[in-house]
Amino acid sequence: MGTDEQRRFALVAGEASGDLLAGLLLDGLQARWPSLQTVGIGGPRMLAHGLQSWWPQEKLAVRGYIEVLRHYAEIAGIRRQLKARLLREWPELFIGVDAPDFNLDLEAGLRSRGMKTVHFVCPSIWAWRADRIEKIRAAADHVLCIFPFEPALLAGHGVQGSYVGHPLANVIPMAPDRGAARAALGLAPDAQVVALLPGSRRSEVRYLAARFFAAAAQMLKVRPALRFVAPILPGLRVEVEALLQASGAAGRVMLLDGQSHAALAACDVTLIASGTATLEAALFKRPMVIAYNMNALSWRLMQRKQLQPWVGLPNILSREFVVPELLQEAATPQALATATLAWLDAPEKTRALQQKFSELHVQLQRDTPTLCADAIQKVLEG
Structure with missing residues (x-):
């Protein structure tokens, strides 16, 4: 085992939500091991923590069966090259952050050669694709779980896991300051504000942004005074601006470079793509309408593996x-x-929903960075 000065971990996060989770994880790891070096694939938050990213994170941000097939050769090539490099350089630990379709196979290959592996977060085997548990068992020495019921579920299948709370529950305040958020975005305190969040992946934006902007145009017919804000990843801005221009809502939607938390804090309600952002909206105590649209074949394949009605x-x-x-x-x-x-x-x-979301917030609040570091230290010592 290396000394604290020599510790070197590899991390891979495949999209914006994973980058957020990994950035919070790195808070705890770097507090535990101040000289920690990190390599792998990550986004801006991970880079801000000093990660040396060997490929741009955007290369992995693809969702849906058909969409993945279109990019399969490139993604498989990245995974193959990444595995070879990790085996050559041999970091002390590999941490796969979400992106299970990419990370679990990679983890299994590394673990079979003797490298210690951790997966953060538990894949949603309780919602769909229950068959994935076998892959998790082969891939991960330990799973960091963000929902309290997950460790017992994993243990029933011979997989070790720890509940570490949801990192976002400590980042998002229990009582968000709507007024401050509106002031920062130049919105009037008494305006009715709708946040449009069509997703962080190009494929999501392609299928949802036009629908969201068309919905905004419909809402403006009924309530002309409504204000709209739409957080967009800077790399998708040109594509989104073109969709907005064609929607009938051009000039009425404020496009933000990122700033999804500011948009959620400022809004009265959000129209939002299914995914991690919906939990963020719940932690901001905002009512929402969840939407999703994808390639028709991808949708049919996903429905077959869905275990719950939600x-x-x-x-x-x-x-x-x-x-x-x-x-x-x-x-x-x-x-x-x-x-x-x-x-x-x-x-x-709305008030009843906000009370329910406040109770959910309390359930998910834990000292996540420290609990993650505790679990990872046990893996290293085990």
């Missing part, structure tokens, strides 16, 4: 439809507009 994390964690989900053919601009406006006319329902 796809949005707030609904999965609540075990009921506390917010509406409009998926695939149901995600029409008119339906999205109607469901979003309904929240603005239901203050009592």
Whole structure:
């Protein structure tokens, strides 16, 4: 085992949400091992922690069966080269951050050669693709779990895991300051604000942004004073601007470079793509309409492996439809507009939802960086 000065970990996070999780994880690791060196693949938050990224994170940010197939050769080539380099340079530990389709196979290959591996977070085997548990067992020495029921589920299949809380629960304040967020974005304190979050992947933006902007145009017909903000990754701005221009809402939607948390803090309601962002919206205590649309064949394949009636994390964690989900053919601009406006006319329902989200926030709050470091130290010592 290396000394603290010599410790070198490899991490791979495949998209913006994984970069956020990995950045918080690195807070704990670098507090435990101040001289830690990190290599792998990551985004801006990981780079800010000193990660040496061997490929751009955007190369891995692809979702959906058909979309992955289109990029399979390139992604498989990156994984093959990455594995070879890791085996040559042999970091003390490999941590796969989310991106299970990429990371679990990589982890299994490294672990079979004797490298210690950790996976953060537990793949959603409780929601869909239960068959993935066998792959997790082969891939990970330990799984860092962000939901409290996951370690027992893993243990039942012979996989070690630790509940570390959800990192976002400590980043997002229990009582977000809407006024400060609006001031920072130049929005009036008394405006009605809708946040549009069509996703962080190019494939998501391609399928959802036009629908979201068309829904905004529909809402403006009913409420011309509405204000819209849309956080967009800078690399997708040109594509998004073109979609906005064609939507009928051009000039009425403020495009933000990132700043999704500011948008969620400032808004009254959000129209949002299914994914980690829906949990962020819940932690900001914001009512939402969850939407998703993807390649039709990818959708049919996913439906076959879905184990629960919900796809949005707030609904999965609540075990009921506390917010509406409009998926695939149901995600029409008119339906999205109607469901979003309904929240603005239901203050009592909104207050009840905010109370439920506050209780969820408390359940997910833990000292995540320290608990992650504790679990990883045990793996290194084991």
